[in-house]
Amino acid sequence: MTPSTDDISKFYDRLNSLGLFESDDERPRQLAPSLWKQRPLLQKILFVKIKAFNPDAFLERSLPYIKWLYSPYMLPVYLGLIILAFLAFVSNRMELTAQMKTIGPGSIPLIYVTIIIVTVLHEMSHGYACKLYGGRVSEMGFLLLYAILAFYTNVSDAYLFPDKKKRMKVTAAGIQNQIIIWALAMLVWRIMAPETIFNHAALIIVMLSFLMVIFNLNPLLKLDGYYYLVDFWGIPNLRARAFTYWKQRIFRIISPRYPQREFPERERRIYNWYGLAAMLYSTGFFGYILIKASRFLFFEIGILGVALFYGVMLYMMIEALKKAGFWNVVMSEKGFILKPRNWIIVLIVVAGLALLSLVIRMNLRISQDCLIYPIESLTVTSSDPTSVELMLDRGSGEKSVQRINLSGLDVDVLSIDPLVNEGDIVTNGQVIARITSSESEAQLAESQANLDRAKSQLELLVKGPRPEEISQTEDQIEQVRMKLAKSKSDLERSEELSAKGMIPAQQLENDRTSNEILKAELSFYQNQKLLQKNGARPEEIAIAQANIRAIQSQLDRLEQQLAANSIRAPFAGVVTALRADSTLITLARTDTMRIRIPVPEKEISPVKIGQDVKLKVLGYPGETLNGIVTKISGQTEKGVVQQVFIVTAKAPNTLGLMKPGMTGRAKIYCGKWPIFKILLWRIVRWFRVEAWSWY
Structure with a gap:
């Protein structure tokens, strides 16, 4: 089948768009x-x-x-x-x-x-x-x-x-x-x-x-996203062509005589933006790998390993520039480059940049991962049945531990009862937990009952008997008198009969005994009536009052003991944890938060108390939070890679976004330094301390 002219024309346009044709003005290519x-x-x-x-x-x-x-x-x-x-x-x-x-x-x-x-x-x-x-x-x-x-x-x-x-x-x-x-x-x-x-x-x-x-x-790596763009735009070898386009632009800057291939307007726009993005991404990704490899070699081998590694990298970069034709372009413009006027211009530009780096000042920022803590926290723990510990962390390094011993209490069944729930907002001094036992509760109830009984007895002594009681005593006296009168009459008759020998002597003795008993009973009721009319003696009231004071003292001691076993919040805050294990309650003050920033010892010198801190937490990446440095630890701790100082900052939590345990990234603003000083300071940090002893 013979193709039509239109088909041949389309086929030609397709091959030409793929760059498979050479124009007459192009140099003949070698194999x-x-x-x-x-x-x-x-x-x-x-x-x-x-x-x-x-x-x-x-x-x-x-x-x-x-x-x-x-x-x-x-x-x-x-x-x-x-x-x-x-x-x-x-x-x-x-x-x-x-x-x-x-x-x-x-x-x-x-x-x-x-x-x-x-x-x-x-x-x-x-x-x-x-x-x-x-x-x-x-x-x-x-x-x-x-x-x-x-x-x-x-x-x-x-x-x-x-x-x-x-x-x-x-x-x-x-x-x-x-x-x-x-x-x-x-x-x-x-x-x-x-x-x-x-x-x-x-x-x-x-x-x-x-x-x-x-x-x-x-799409910046030669994977599915990249090939989808190739198909979408219809430009095979997109990455290579975009790099070729940028190579021509750069070489034309070095040598205006460098031949430049013409591209359609659409392809130029695509090559321009895609090539720039791909170069920046590749450079950044390769630089990231380079930095990670450098740090690994630096800490595992030392400066010699880093120097050897960078030597190999430099050789490969020079070899890449050579295969790209960079050196040929530079050598073709050797005469232009070596002109004194051009060198003077270069020196002036370099001197100007150096002067600007001394004059222009920028904020030196030290950026590190951070961990967020409450400004104050109370942790109630009970690791064994004999004690409860209250650890109060004030955030400024001031920590106090109060230990409540339970072994001195005569307890049968002990329980520590939280009176709050997780997430509750508590006030300063509010009771958040109470330590109770069956024995202490029983003792308190018994003492209260004894106190009530003693007070009732004292009240009876002070008020005296009622009139009905006195009248009852008088009736009893009258009854005893009547019995005594009859007993006296019977005794007199018995004496007369005994004198005549008409009754036995034992009967006379019984009548005398009965008479004496009635006399004693009459005397008792008469004395009782007298006491009822006169009231209790001062000594009896004093004894009753002393008994009340003793019982009240015992009751106060028990109540104080229970009050001492009530755990109160030392500050206003939020209950962040409520568990059944050894840590019973965690209370945190969250209106202001602590920011824990581990700063490597090589970067600690410019950090001062009072400097501003800006941070972003992972939970709210769109929010920037502000703080201030409040403390720098006096000694180092072991970090992931190197020794670090713990820098503590304080940040207000007005919106309540920060929660204890959150992580993020913090930047410490160490003041404005000249650009030259910042660059020099960062370069110096790359070397070990031993390297400076070589000079």
Whole structure:
């Protein structure tokens, strides 16, 4: 079939847009070496590609069995699955975050296996999508991208698809697969019990899938996001072309005679912004790796290891500039560069910059991670049944511990009862807990009853008998008198009969005894009547009053003992914790918070008390909070990498955003310094102290 003129014209335009034609005014090109040889050593190290196998035959045989997964009818299923997983994630994000913190070194083998399985599924999705639209997949393998292990699938056949949407679907297939795997793992994690291996594996897949999606969406690395942009803009080798465009711009600044290739206006805009972003990202990412490697070598080997490392890096950078043609361009303008006038201009510019660095002053800021504490806190603990400890931390380094011993109390059943709930706001002096026992409560009740009884007896003594009682006594006296009169008459008759010998002597003796008893009974009632009329004696009242005082003293002692066992808040604050373990209650004053900032000893010299502090907490990244340095520790502590001084700052918590235990990033503003001094101070910190002894 003979192609039409229109088809040939479109084919020509396509090849020309891909840069596959040379114009007549371009220099004839020599046969280019292989792509591997063209790359500088630095790029060979940062981007290593290893072919593993050809998966085309396997994909061809297995495609009919999984083709239904790529059917449009599955789209609602996938969307529903993702929405359901997202809702599960939102409703359980706190539990998910807490469980992620439990992943330890023992999970490393499972993490590696999970990475391999998930990544292989990701790459297979690209391959199946390419095969679905009639392409070939001739290569799968490994990538070492900026020292990070990755996988790749060669789906370059997709560039031959005339339909742009199909090419983009092949590129997006991996990320779509990753999101579906994340959704499935999220639902499995939510359903399975936390102690099972399925829950643990699903948790790792959720975490890794999320990170891999974010990583692959980055268009500034040659991953899925980058290739999606290539398909969207229709510019193959976008990254290389953007770098070539910027190389030409930079070389034209050095040498105006450097030949420059013309690009369409649309491509120039894309190359301009994408190339700039890619260069800045690559430079920053490579610089981050460089700094981390430098610190590791510095602390493990020393200055010699760092010097050797930077020597190798410098060689690779010079070799990269050489392969890019930088030195050829510079040498072509050697005469222009070496002109005295140009050197004078350079020296003037350098001197001007140096002068500006001495005149312009900037804030020296020391930035470190920080931990937030309350300005004051009270912790009530009971590590053993015989005591309770109250530890009061005033925040300025002043700490006091009060110990309440329970062993001296005669107790049967002891309990420490909190009177507040977690989250309650308490006032200064409010009782927040009470120590009680069955014995002390019983003693208090008994003493109160004794006091009431003693007071009643005293009241009876003071008031005296009632008239009814006196009248009753008089009736009893009258009855005894009548009995005594009859007894006296009987006694006289018995004496007469006894004198005549008419009765026995024993009967006379009985009558005399009865008469004497009645006389004594009459005397008792007469004395009782006299006492009732006269009232209680002062001595009896005094004894009753003394008895009341003794009982009251015992009652006061018991009440004081109970009051001493009542735990009161020493300040107004919030109950932040209420537990049943050894730490019973934690009370915090949160209107002002303490900021704990570990500052390395190399950076402590400019830090002074009274300097401003600005911080952001992880919970509220959009809020900037202000504080002031209040204390610098007098000795160092062991940090993660080096010795640190603990700098304490105080920050008002007006909005209540800061909570005890929060973390964030704090910046200490150490005053305005000249730019030159700041740069020199930071460079000096790179070296060990021993290095200065070499001079």
